[in-house]
Amino acid sequence: DAGVIQSPRHEVTEMGQEVTLRCKPISGHNSLFWYRQTMMRGLELLIYFNNNVPIDDSGMPEDRFSAKMPNASFSTLKIQPSEPRDSAVYFCASSPVGGASYNEQFFGPGTRLTVL
């Protein structure tokens, strides 16, 4: 199994530009999570999908952030326009069927985003 795949691994962009992060969850997993990790705020859950449907997006910082999951094998996190304070490592994680409390999350390698 290839694990959770994220692209790009590194992204450097200028303030005001649109950024799109991509994630392919593990096949058969029906829960998908987007996290942001910074030194200041630690690991924050941004949004959580179950069966491609957004369940909880209360962690999405503001309207500049949007996430989609058009099918079970693909999700995007978009930032438009990007700002320097968005610089962070963004993780995607997936969880097996049911997303129940006993299912651990499998994390992707992360995307390190730098906004200049």
Next chain:
Amino acid sequence: AQKITQTQPGMFVQEKEAVTLDCTYDTSDPSYGLFWYKQPSSGEMIFLIYQGSYDQQNATEGRYSLNFQKARKSANLVISASQLGDSAMYFCAMREDRSGGSYIPTFGRGTSLIVHP
């Protein structure tokens, strides 16, 4: 209020000794899961061990064990026979049912463990 509290920002341990990383949690949900993850300097998040709220016995996975004290809402990670490769950040996490079947995860701020030779 903090759902997951890890009070030790940093810990040091001698190689081959055991170390305990603290984690306390806060929930009113009777059904929840507790997890520990390791994040080495390379950045990936690696699942280590899981404990369910209804599990009677403490979870163990190789050199990792989880000291689960439900009444105290404590889920400490014990690493036995530390190795240099154990040097990393360790995160405690909880998944609880916040909206009827939707198990939202919450992570602590992490503990940095350094293993000395």
